[in-house]
Amino acid sequence: MxxxxxxxxxxxxxxxxxxxxxLVLLGTGVVGGAFLKLLCTPAGSRLHLVGAANSRKQQxxxxxxxxxxxxxRLKREGAARGDDALLASLDAHRATVKVxxxxxxxxxxxxxxxxxxxxxxxxxxxxxxLAGGQLSGWRALQAARAAGGRYGDSATVGxxxxxxxxxxxxxxxxxxxxxxxxxxxxxxxxxxxxxxGTRPFSALLREARKHGYTEPDPRADLSGEDVARKLLILAxxxxxxxxxDEVVVESxxxxxxxxxxxxxxxxxxxxxxxxxxxxxxxxxxxxxVLRFLARINQRGRxxxxxxxxxxxxxxARLYGTDNQxxxxxxxxxxxxxxxxxxxxxxxxxxxxxxxxxxxxx
Numbered sequence: 001m002x003x004x005x006x007x008x009x010x011x012x013x014x015x016x017x018x019x020x021x022x023l024v025l026l027g028t029g030v031v032g033g034a035f036l037k038l039l040c041t042p043a044g045s046r047l048h049l050v051g052a053a054n055s056r057k058q059q060x061x062x063x064x065x066x067x068x069x070x071x072x073r074l075k076r077e078g079a080a081r082g083d084d085a086l087l088a089s090l091d092a093h094r095a096t097v098k099v100x101x102x103x104x105x106x107x108x109x110x111x112x113x114x115x116x117x118x119x120x121x122x123x124x125x126x127x128x129x130l131a132g133g134q135l136s137g138w139r140a141l142q143a144a145r146a147a148g149g150r151y152g153d154s155a156t157v158g159x160x161x162x163x164x165x166x167x168x169x170x171x172x173x174x175x176x177x178x179x180x181x182x183x184x185x186x187x188x189x190x191x192x193x194x195x196x197g198t199r200p201f202s203a204l205l206r207e208a209r210k211h212g213y214t215e216p217d218p219r220a221d222l223s224g225e226d227v228a229r230k231l232l233i234l235a236x237x238x239x240x241x242x243x244x245d246e247v248v249v250e251s252x253x254x255x256x257x258x259x260x261x262x263x264x265x266x267x268x269x270x271x272x273x274x275x276x277x278x279x280x281x282x283x284x285x286x287x288x289v290l291r292f293l294a295r296i297n298q299r300g301r302x303x304x305x306x307x308x309x310x311x312x313x314x315x316a317r318l319y320g321t322d323n324q325x326x327x328x329x330x331x332x333x334x335x336x337x338x339x340x341x342x343x344x345x346x347x348x349x350x351x352x353x354x355x356x357x358x359x360x361x
Contacts, residue, residue, distance in 0.1 A: 152356025160352025186344020
């Protein structure tokens with residue numbers, strides 16, 4: 001007698017329910033404002049904003065937090081800044097996942113990240129000041145991550161491009177970074193992708209500032225310090241215990257303009273033109289172009305600054321505000337692993353913050 005096979009009816013496996021998330025947002029500027037817009041989309045449906053703050057005022061009232069013009073309201077009204085009320089709002093919420101989102105560039109706020117993590121809060125940030133600052137701060141951060149909450153930092157490098165996640169996955173698999181080179185600044189990428197000698201550099205810089213590609217004070221970009229912080233974050237995640245003073249940073253800002261006010265600097269931008277025009281012409285005569293590169297080799301020697309590259313170099317073929325990260329490792333050694341894409345913009349940076357939050361639960 002032959003056996004009869006009876007097929008059981010197919011029962012799909014229901015996806016696990018996602019956890020509710022309570023969060024406070026520190027920083028309601030350009031990136032914070034873009035993040036608030038994302039909270040109003042379906043992707044933010046299980047996220048509960050229980051507090052928001054700018055540098056002077058904060059709000060924890062649910063009615064006020066739900067207002068479409070929250071950013072503008074915070075400029076006019078709200079309680080004085082203080083962490084205690086914000087953290088109390090987190091603690092009081094029923095959600096099991098509690099997150100502090102730092103969308104600022106404040107070194108003072110960044111110095112509190114390790115403490116927040118050690119107290120069990122998750123921290124998601126675009127702020128590079130701690131991880132890319134002094135080595136002691138980086139070590140305190142790592143100790144707090146081991147003992148407390150999780151740290152979402154995708155937005156600190158490459159505006160959310162999958163750079164840190166890729167680097168960590170390679171290292172977790174036993175690979176090792178040999179060299180890293182690339183263009184880590186969207187504003188400097190735009191400037192030198194455009195600069196061909198036909199227009200003064202100062203004119204391009206004013207244009208880039210008008211488009212919002214630079215910081216309000218462009219020296220934050222031109223100094224190379226922001227690029228250096230990103231290089232330190234990447235290098236430290238790859239196992240290089242580099243101190244801040246071990247990165248050679250070549251600033252584009254002349255000594256005579258480094259200590260003047262922002263207003264004076266903007267009035268004297270033409271002082272940048274002659275030195276850069278000379279560098280551009282020298283590179284052109286050698287068949288090369290200028291790019292602002294960050295580099296680290298396998299001995300841990302790190303440099304950030306303007307470099308001549310041949311037209312065949314990957315950085316010579318960038319577009320707009322593209323960032324580029326070329327990783328040569330023990331397994332990617334014949335050709336580097338290249339990650340490239342838009343490296344500036346509030347929308348992509350805010351999306352990186354949201355992605356890190358959603359990955360928590």
